[in-house]
Amino acid sequence: MIFAEDFENNPAPAPIRLTDYTGAGGQKYGADPEWLKDCNGWINSYNQPVDPAAPIADCEGKSLGQWAFNRVQQLSWALGSHGGVADPATNHSVSAHTEEDPGAGHVEFRTLSNIPFAGSNRYVTFSVDVAAVNCEDAGALPPLLQFARLDEGGASTPLGGPIDACSNPTMVTAPARGVAESTRVHVGTYTAGGAVLVNGGSIGVRMVNNEGSYRGNDHAFDNIRILDVTPTPEKTFSPSTITPGQTSKATITIENTSELAAKSNFAFTDKLPAGMTIASDPAAATTCGDGLVTAAAGSSSIALAGGDLAQGAASCTVTVNVTATDAGKYVNDPGDWTGVIGLNKPKPAELTVIPSVDLSVTKQGQPWKVGPNGQVEYKILVTNNGPNDSSGFTVTDPLPDELLNPTTSTPGCSITGGTLTCTRGLLRSGGVFTITVKGTAPAPPSTIKMTNCVSVEGKESDPDPSSNRTCALVEVEPIPVIDPAIGSAAAALAGLGGFFFLRRRNTRGQMI
Known part of the structure; x- marks a missing residue:
């Protein structure tokens, strides 16, 4: 996590506008005018007064002003419960209850100044906690939130598609507040569907709502985060032990981070340990989108350019056959990786070559x-x-x-x-x-x-x-046994009359 705003920096005892709030790091925030009126843009909590004059007046529209504001307070409680706050009643969030049509594509939240970022060639994305109500009402439309990265010049890069804030099936029951009865609330942590490569400088964030109707579109948000979501490769050899001249398959697995956002155009060059080379049949391949693998037979490096991870993909791989002619232990260290873009460096990988x-x-x-x-x-x-x-x-x-x-x-x-x-x-x-x-x-x-x-x-x-x-x-061979008849005849010939010889075996089959 590079940056987080939880709207808890000593807010006033009564609700205040988003534009009047200052974060712990001195950050100031803004929104389009459409999201700073009609029960929108109020930083509030469940345990604040139930009938503050300014918010109630602002929430007058398609519903009763106090009822709408008390419902907003319930959303703050629901977000506190979702976020594990010890006392959800103390949690603060930003209201977006849309008592009039705001119009589509307007900014609900943005940083007015960027957050410094010293990372080099890192993937960055954004997440937010959202509570939504009225999702099951007939004709109700869900909030459709979309993040964009703001560069140092203020230009924006949208990340992923719109987030449906009613899509998380997790629900909590917010207790009654003021004139608002107890209600069931959809709560979830949502991450942008994509990530952007950032190379030093600073990062700003903008969140727009692509739903322009007041019908439904009732929510509150909290815990805006900027996240470093740079994937980490893992390299293995299979088999991990070979004899001189045999082939082992080197597999480099690019492990996506847990939010599984899409990442594009990552790259690396892996210099093989001395004595290890690409096999005569490299069989180089990749599942990393349109990435291009360079691994010439007899050379000593593997390179990937333009690698991609699709949205929702847990990993992708680069595979190349390698070999070595001398017995020994070959260790591929993180320091062997150069030209790395959008990736962490892997842990050491080891190939053992034993004599034949x-x-x-x-x-x-x-x-x-x-x-x-x-x-x-x-x-x-x-x-x-x-x-x-x-x-x-x-x-x-x-x-x-x-x-x-x-x-x-x-x-x-x-x-x-x-x-x-x-x-x-x-x-x-x-x-x-x-x-x-x-x-x-x-x-x-x-x-x-x-x-x-x-x-x-x-x-x-x-x-x-x-x-x-x-x-x-x-x-x-067995010990021969003399037949009694044969033994009698033999005895007669020997002048022994009717005598004949008998032999018997012991219990082990031996003659005695």
Whole structure:
């Protein structure tokens, strides 16, 4: 908020004209003659006297003078309630009860001297609190208020379209005052539908009413504000981590301020960090109206000219593909932004480029076929296929459930709960790390196939993750069982008469 006028600078005990009021900063205000008569232009409050002679005489017109003035006092109370004033009865506002036709397009309020403004290339807009009555009456017409910025020479720039002061559905019930019964009042804070770029100097404000009839058009206003509504960009990279030569999409999101006023012709140039460039396929695009994006392949900057945010738009974006050839952390700082018009500078954005390391893993069981209770040895090879050294990796291998008493003597490796885990540090490009696991095969009643898979995960990005997992198979044969008939015949041939041999298995399937 650059400036605010709440009409509370020691007003007199009785109502006074807007033109007789002086703001806390010495500001004086004016209005066209049509809005300084007929129950308009009175600074008043609910707790002031209910029958002051001058306002009552001024409010004589299409209704009783005192009733109209007491209704104006109720509007001041409603605005105080809307604004969160501790005692709404003490709140002051400016009346606009239109007891005769004022005519359209006349000034209800304006600053007689501008407010100094030191900002550079900032968007400015205006807001006002308005209370309105008689909005639902048949044939009643709503107040249509429109703001304009006054420059140092007094020239005006309208901002947005007319504001319908009956449009806010929020209502409060103002208590009875004098001869005016309790009434329901529409209240709201309304902001101009547009904003204007201001580059130093000073700012003045003018508010006209585009409704020229006395039918309806009954309101009061308070809390005239001048607001800095300059949008703030946010820059991100997606993905935020890449390998050298890969592409990341830089997205610059222009976040509108909460009033969502239209803003036009903002601009910036974003110089990329050293080593980061626009990708060979920039795919530059923007949703910021007719804005023009400049981002040549191989260059080191992104520029937007003539960007626009439409009325009601929450944001718009600029997107460009970027890349970097060297590993490192690239930080896009606010200081990298130049030629900024109509925008704040963004927070730092970071892109991390990590080395590319192609790790692969192979595994082989020796022998691939083993008898019952035989010894099994697995050889696991982790190979760094480059192009960079690996700063570390982890190997994980859930061993077959059937493998008995597995052990490993490889440094950095351990077996816990049947899972082999190996954690290693540096592995040079072209290097190989060998892991050995030994165990005992079971003695199964029938052939079994022990299958398990091993995987490796490195700290760097891997361009070919398909080689990071492999599986191995070891086939275990059962202990042979001699058929009783065959055993008898064999015994006869051996001169043992009718004897034959029997073998039996224990509970683990082993022959005894």
